[in-house]
Amino acid sequence: MHGIDWVDVGLSGLKIAVVLGAMLNVTPIMVWVERRGSALIQDRPGPNRVGPFGLFQSFADALKFILKEDMLPAKANKVLYTIAPMFGLIPALTTIAVVPWGRPFLLPGGRLFEPIIANVNIGILLIFALASMGVYGIVMAGWASANKYSLFGGIRASAQMISYELSLTLAAVSALMVAGSLSLPDVVWRQTGSFVLFNVIKLPAWNIFSPAMWIAFVVFFVSAFAETNRLPFDFAEAEAELVAGYHTEYSSMKFALFFMSEYMAMATMSALITTLFLGGWDIPWYNEPPNALGFALSVLAFVVKVSVLLFIFVWVRWTIPRLKYDLLMKLGWKVFLPAAVINIVIVALFIAKRWI
Amino acid sequence: MIPTHWFLILSAILFTIGVCGVLTRKNGITIFMCIELMVNAVNLTFVAYARQFHQIHGLLFVFFVMAIAAAEAAVGLAIFISLFHHRHTIDVDEANLMRW
Amino acid sequence: MISFAIFFFFAAVAVIFAAMVVLHRNPVVGALSLVASFFALAVMYVLLEAPFLAALQVIVYAGAIMVLFLFVIMLLNLQHQEEPRTRPVQQFLGYTTSAAFGLALIYYLAKYGVTKLPEGAFVSDARTIGIKMFEGYIFPFEMVSILLLAAIVGALLLSGRTGVAKNEETS
DSSP states (O other): OOOOOHHHHHHHHHHHHHHHHHHHHHHHHHHHHHHHHHHHHTTSOOSOSSSGGGTTHHHHHHHHHHHSOOOOOTTSOHHHHHHHHHHHHHHHHHGGGGOOOSOOEEOTTSOEEOSOSOOOTTHHHHHHHHHTTHHHHHHHHHHHTTOHHHHHHHHHHHHHHHHHHHHHHHHHHHHHHHHTSSSHHHHHHHTSSEEEETTTEEEEOOGGGSGGGHHHHHHHHHHHHHHTTOTTSOTTTOTTTSTTGGGTTOOHHHHHHHHHHHHHHHHHHHHHHHHHHSOTTOOTTOOOOSSHHHHHHHHHHHHHHHHHHHHHHHHHHTTSOOOOHHHHHHIIIIIIHHHHHHHHHHHHHHHHTTOO | OOOHHHHHHHHHHHHHHHHHHHHHOOBHHHHHHHHHHHHHHHHHHHHHHHHHTTOTHHHHHHHHHHHHHHHHHHHHHHHHHHHHHHHOOOBGGGOOTTOO | OHHHHHHHHHHHHHHHHHHHHHHOSOHHHHHHHHHHHHHHHHHHHHHTTOHHHHHHHIIIIIIIIHHHHHHHHHHTTGGGSOOOOOOHHHHHHHHHHHHHHHHHHHHHHHHHOOOOOOOSOOOOSHHHHHHHHHHHOHHHHHHHHHHHHHHHHHHHHHTSOOSTTOSOOOO
């Protein structure tokens, strides 16, 4: 029985602290981006009272959430009503553990520092497994509120989530087939380097630049919207229709937990999209050296890519109207699922002919 | 390393609990859930033996058992739903039209 | 050392929540306890060096089948249905039979169980499983897909309305 490697434990603790801090900070930043971004798109000022450019609006919101009365509807099932928001947080906080956010580099002692919390060899399956736990939060929230509108919102949202989980998984399989492995660091390593097009243009070897992956990228991107319940797929909230859907009866901290878990799930999905299709931490046309400078630059590249995708999430929300529910389900089952399966066949063809 | 017969004993306990549930309860959904519990106990046995003899066939069998259990759950719940619509009760003892 | 602690903790979780499925009146609580039990079983699979199956267990069982169970329970409003009390004769016979069965099983497993631990690592990642499946088990794989299609069609037909329950529009 060997002794415990305390340096390893310390490094893991540091990694967990960094990632947890980043995830918990996503919500305040995204709230500000959402409100100013929507104001920009709708040609109005947005919050500009609380601090310069309304930057402290998130603190004001957090204070409001903490000070609001925490109520419990009379006929609600107390236990389920209380634990439902916690189920929403599980996928948001745990799935980021298998996403690599920087380049592995050599520490001075010769040890390799891998910026990923859990480098298991079934990486992406963990993400799918924990994301399917998110459905329970919505179902329980809708049902435990003892309110017809909440129940409808909950059932519709969870049916939508489990339908789009299928196309999400199958679209991700294309990127995994190319890498030949289920672990996300392998997928990113496969996308470093570059390939030359028409002997003239040198493109980074990201998955999005190969024509076999275009359908999968579109399917994955749109299914990510459906999975995180963002417009145009936000039947869970559906402000104009169901009052506020499954979180009608929630207030103060419990509502804040739902709110936070939605933004954190958005961040995780953006991280997943960059890892699978946009090259993860890879800087285009640049070979990062395996030292601290390369690591810092790769983390910066990852953060930039995730931020761009998060802004696109906000942009789409305020631009495209909500889809009707039966059209949404038809889209998920009759368009995206066959498209993802066809894309698997196309990628298999490309791999067999060695075009990729 | 954990001895394999500990996993087998755990599987036996879960199977026994499932058998007890099927024999004792009258709610159709609860009986279904106990059947799923029994299937999972058997899955655990398969995986334990696969690890003991380093045979991957055990894991493949578990894969197929999971797929079959999913199909069985879907059809079983559909049968239960149609039974509920006709009899308006969840008591499986009431499904007794074929008794003489 | 720590794997023994994990084993005992999650074995206790699995057994306790399984007992709650059997003993609690409310089927919603039963379904959620079963989810917890399945999670504990997934941890058992990781301890048995089969992480792929652990992820599959959570995705298929805890993530899909139990959601189906919860949908059915919630849409049919089954938690308000009073399950009649089981007759004492049936209860007594049920508990004693299952207890005898369980004790016999555990006794013989403890007596004749294989105790020699295997050497070496167990290679059970996705690549090995995939190769083995498509080499030797390709026929069952295809048959399972046809079986799932049959199950989907069967479930759709069985749960369709027959005109009797038109008034109770629940979904």
